Amino acid sequence: MNNCVIYARYSPRPEDCDSIEVQESLAMARCERVNLRPVALFFDENTSARKVKLRDRSGGSQMLAYIRENGIQHIVTKSLDRMFRNTIDGLTQLEEWAEQSVMLHDAARGVSVDVENPDNEFIVTILLGVSQAEAKRTARRTSEAMQHYQKQGRRMSRYPDFWSTERGQSLAPTVRQWKQDEALSYRGIAERLNEQGYDPPNGKGWYHGIIGKLFQETV
Numbered sequence: 001m002n003n004c005v006i007y008a009r010y011s012p013r014p015e016d017c018d019s020i021e022v023q024e025s026l027a028m029a030r031c032e033r034v035n036l037r038p039v040a041l042f043f044d045e046n047t048s049a050r051k052v053k054l055r056d057r058s059g060g061s062q063m064l065a066y067i068r069e070n071g072i073q074h075i076v077t078k079s080l081d082r083m084f085r086n087t088i089d090g091l092t093q094l095e096e097w098a099e100q101s102v103m104l105h106d107a108a109r110g111v112s113v114d115v116e117n118p119d120n121e122f123i124v125t126i127l128l129g130v131s132q133a134e135a136k137r138t139a140r141r142t143s144e145a146m147q148h149y150q151k152q153g154r155r156m157s158r159y160p161d162f163w164s165t166e167r168g169q170s171l172a173p174t175v176r177q178w179k180q181d182e183a184l185s186y187r188g189i190a191e192r193l194n195e196q197g198y199d200p201p202n203g204k205g206w207y208h209g210i211i212g213k214l215f216q217e218t219v
Contacts, residue, residue: 045208067100
């Protein structure tokens with residue numbers, strides 16, 4: 001059984017992808033089917049693959065270093081777009097992996113891609129192009145919708161005023177302290193808020209997507 005690593009990425013748009021946990025579960029199922037042993041999980045939260053290259057992300061850079069240092073030759077991800085939304089970034093990285101004989105496994109499509117194979121390289125190039133085009137279309141539609149709603153005087157944020165409310169202002173110092181003193185991730189902060197019984201802005205529970213949006217805006 002060969003060792004592998006799993007990579008997951010949570011988009012800044014929660015509706016655009018599954019949670020880190022769901023992605024990990026799908027990747028684990030793929031590992032079982034192709035007889036791979038996961039030895040490490042790397043992930044990036046609230047990160048745009050269209051704007052940030054894999055090697056420039058915290059989780060992505062850690063994964064690349066781990067692969068080099070430990071001779072890992074298999075990477076499993078929920079889908080190719082979790083790694084790349086930029087065609088040039090994807091092709092550049094795939095060329096490097098081809099030199100290292102690294103194989104990429106797409107759990108959602110159920111395919112294992114040997115990037116040294118010219119036929120597979122052609123297919124992956126097309127998939128990367130589609131992934132980038134989808135990201136651009138989504139960004140354009142979002143921008144157009146925001147402009148339309150702004151003209152109507154509507155707020156854009158899903159939870160626009162939470163940190164300006166009395167409850168938000170009371171909670172903000174605590175969140176700042178957790179982030180500063182303990183370096184908690186957005187997911188870690190969300191888990192602690194749920195465990196300690198803090199009421200979430202949406203009434204359904206804290207999760208890292210909410211923390212990422214609110215934290216970047218005001219905290």
